[in-house]
Amino acid sequence: MSTQETTPDQRGFAPVTLDLGDALLRPWGRRTEVRGGAAAGLLAAAADPAIARWNPIRATDRAGAEAYLDRCDAGWAGGTTAAFAVIDAADGTLLGNSALRWVDRADGLAMIGYWLLPAARGRGLATRATRAVTDWGIATAGTRRIEIAHAVGNDTSCRVAERCGYPAEGTLRASHRYGDGTYHDEHLHARLATDPEPPVR
Ligand SMILES: CC(C)(COP(=O)(O)OP(=O)(O)OC[C@H]1O[C@@H](n2cnc3c(N)ncnc32)[C@H](O)[C@@H]1OP(=O)(O)O)[C@@H](O)C(=O)NCCC(=O)NCCS
Numbered sequence: 001m002s003t004q005e006t007t008p009d010q011r012g013f014a015p016v017t018l019d020l021g022d023a024l025l026r027p028w029g030r031r032t033e034v035r036g037g038a039a040a041g042l043l044a045a046a047a048d049p050a051i052a053r054w055n056p057i058r059a060t061d062r063a064g065a066e067a068y069l070d071r072c073d074a075g076w077a078g079g080t081t082a083a084f085a086v087i088d089a090a091d092g093t094l095l096g097n098s099a100l101r102w103v104d105r106a107d108g109l110a111m112i113g114y115w116l117l118p119a120a121r122g123r124g125l126a127t128r129a130t131r132a133v134t135d136w137g138i139a140t141a142g143t144r145r146i147e148i149a150h151a152v153g154n155d156t157s158c159r160v161a162e163r164c165g166y167p168a169e170g171t172l173r174a175s176h177r178y179g180d181g182t183y184h185d186e187h188l189h190a191r192l193a194t195d196p197e198p199p200v201r
Helices: 038-046 049-054 062-078 125-141 155-163
Strands: 023-027 081-088 094-104 109-116 145-151 168-177 183-192
Touching: 023 125, 038 049, 038 062, 038 094, 049 109, 062 081, 081 125, 094 125, 109 125, 125 145, 125 155, 145 155, 145 168, 155 168, 155 183
Parallel strands: 109 145
Antiparallel strands: 023 081, 081 094, 094 109, 145 183, 168 183
């Protein structure tokens, strides 16, 4: 699946593209190839109401988007975050995002998050992308446990987590302040590196 080798050490990751066939997962950063430009794509995503509520990007102008992309580059270089843009393989348009962030790299503990632009929803792409990024994180970074936390009520995210082999473990009370400015209870899901692969639909 990988089109580029990753570094074997425990620090930075060599940015890698994962190929899903109809979509490419390209590392987010200043040089990400996106039709219309990576910064413009991020700003369009940031303006989507569902993304703004459940996965706010916190970039409102070009400078903010470029600062976001710089943080993505730094995440790859420092081995703290591996953020992938989901790109339409046919025309290069931005479809979404799936990103791993390490809570404790030495302990192998990471979290994963995802969003899709509205036109890309409802066809299993978030599930396929997040499964691919999960596999990459386990195989490449020695990740032991990956968590997904979503607000109670975000049922579509809950279903993505389940389909990606992250069973629900419990409810966290008022654990995160979302884009609506209020704290929400969250469902915690997690996948262990030792868990079996979930079935493909
Ligand atoms: C969360 C989010 C990424 C889910 O997107 P999605 O398109 O529903 O998720 P998937 O790509 O896995 O698609 C699954 C849907 O496609 C359908 N589908 C069609 N073909 C499919 C296939 N081959 N495999 C899996 N699902 C398929 C499923 O029925 C499913 O719909 P359902 O959940 O109503 O049953 C999207 O709603 C989003 O971006 N929301 C805003 C940001 C957000 O909430 N992020 C998560 C924060 S925790």
